Amino acid sequence: MSKITDIAVIGGGASGLAAAIEAKNVMPKARVVILEKLDRVGKKLLATGNGRCNLSNMDMGSHHYHGSVKNVMRIINGTPTAKEFFGSIGVVCSADSKGRIYPRSNSAATVLNALRLRAKELGIVERCGFEANFIESTPDCFRISSEKGEKYPCKRVIVAAGGYAAPQFGTDGSVIRLLRSNGCHTTKICPAVAPLRVRPELLKGLKGVRAKGKVTALSAGRILKEETGEIQFTESSLSGICVFNMAHLISQYVGKLTLRLDLASDMDMEQLVGYLRIIQYQRSSCTLEEILTGLFVRNLAFYLTKRALGKPLTEPISALKEADLRTIAQLIKNLDFEVLGSAPWKEAQVTSGGISGDCVDEQLQLRGAKGIFLCGEILDVDGDCGGYNLQWAWSSGIMAGRCCANSLRGALL
Template identity: 40%
Template sequence: MKIIDTETAIIGGGASGLAAAIAASRYGCGNVTVLEKMQRVGKKILSTGNGRCNLTNRNISPADYTGDTELLSYISPDIDNAEDFFSSLGLICRADDNGRVYPYSNAATSVLDALRFAADSSGIRTVCDFTVSEITKTKHGFIITDGETQVKAKRVIIAAGGKAAPSLGSSGEGYELCRSLGHSVTRLFPALAPVRTDIELVKSLKGLRVAADATLISGGRVIDRQSGEVQFTDGALSGICIFNLSAKAAEYINNGEISLDTAPTLGKDELYGLIKSTAAIRASLPCEELLTGIYHKRVGQAMLKKAGIPFSKTCGEISDKDISVLCNLAKDSRYPIRNVSDWSLAQITCGGIPASEVSDKLESLKASCLYLCGEILNIQGKCGGYNLDWAWKSGYTAGMNASLSLSE
């Protein structure tokens, strides 16, 4: 069996793992090894931001996260700003009007290259195609095995990610490694994913997008509200605003609904007046043309059908009551929550190792000299660079503290 001796071993060569490796090296660890089960590191980074890598956001606050948000206070002030971290790696960035930060090249490969170049220049060893089968705590550290190779390490950082996007290497094995070392894991479920609803409600709208205010409701109580573009897919609602509702929506399966206001810039009275005016102008036309000045034709047809207005009517035959029903549907159309889409369509994992099981240095309270970072911990951000920001910062914090502990 091949033996590798290292001071710090990092399980996972994704966003948090690479940041951890760079930090560990910066703070004095001269022997850092990244263990990655895929054929190359950072594969998931390349898919983020539609291939552009939305690596952070300039408007980050604790309100943008759910789960054990106290973990945010554990981040080292040495990486207070992710843009500064990447600037130190030679990456030039720019932000859009919503504060989303991208590499100036608009290519995720630039982000991964900056991380790889930094790792290589620091002498960080990368071992790919390494699937951890067992991790054992010893008197002097840990032994990590993949069947053919054994890694002996004084410090270990688990940065193995979650269960979302299994095609990119995420399968949740990091949780089992943590369990084997005494940790518990909260309920895991996919998030930043489409929300499934009754197929018939969205069947005729598949492929269309509308601007909307989306509100998660259960028992008449507003749980959360997001705004943006909603996409109708095969039996589901999608789009960034729906993704941002999905983590909470998972708690209300078959006990909640999403209300869409598809005329968010118009008050109900104003909308009523516009539809009534259009009905008069288009009096001789079929009623299915009534809403084409406001919506895509298929959206308008779906609303007329839901309102029970027969297509045999002309616009001039639409009653004031019909218009009121249409306005109500435009401002509050309900879609019951049947499920959140599976792991293959999710961007992140909700749940993980609870904050109560790590110190403020992200060191395990169950196994000394073990550090945890990234998606494996129970904290989740919304779309817009928030989860990658957590990955860089938590990875850097874990790597820094693991390295500093070697000299204590």
């Protein structure tokens, strides 16, 4: 059995690295070890923001966060901003025109390297290839066991093992299940920040198409959420940031969820019909293939015309009636897809749901097991796409690390 450690952090991802660094900053004498299941820490971080790492956002409103943890904003406001935290470890950050914050290098590797350098400088030990599968509480300490039967005794535990999303980066929900078997309860769990599946036959001819527009999520005639941006069509799902941000709704609304696409959100219905009338006049000698040329890419133009009119595209534009023009315009502004569910976990970026907010106190310590702190995606918090999930990982990691280290005051050998 290894020598007793002061703080063991389970999971060397975003929140685990932040927690370990903060714990050491607060309590430099504490022995801190990161227990990571994969062969190196921070693998998911390297994939974030398409390799650029969108690490926070200038607009930190509470409406960007969902879940049962009540004090998300208090934790975010009570910890350094991402710019301050990364500034303190030498990473220069800048925001793009939409307020999304990235490292100035535009490279996620810069962020991970700086975190690891700081961790090394502070004497934090990385123990990779250790898959925690049991946490035992003894009168003197906790004992974390691995798959291989190794045991790690420690005075405090920070659980930063992530959720279910993107299991290819080590997060398969096993630690959520472990905590559940130890009495923690979980909220409904489903993929968030993920593509949404719709009937594949409704997407025929659209694979690979991208279009700008407004997406409205509707359930029982009620508008749940609206977002504008780029919509991407795949073989069996709708994708793009504005669709990703609708995925968390699946965990909250039972019944039918519909995504309504408005592919001409910059025009009202009458402007669109007026535009089509002019096109009909200008292209009177052309076939229906050309009615939407100039408004949409070819595959989308064909798709919309066919789906609206149900006629062969070889028919002349001149034969269209006013009602046909209105039908086309109506479809462009109300292209409906019933949501069948989220894409699989490996395509999701975040977990909606997790360990319920009432299992932890305001210091992110388990109410039922003092000495165990939680941070990051393992908790029932998910943020919108745009840097909100990493901001939660940094802030909750820093809060858990700080409170965990403070709880050791007077208890260090």
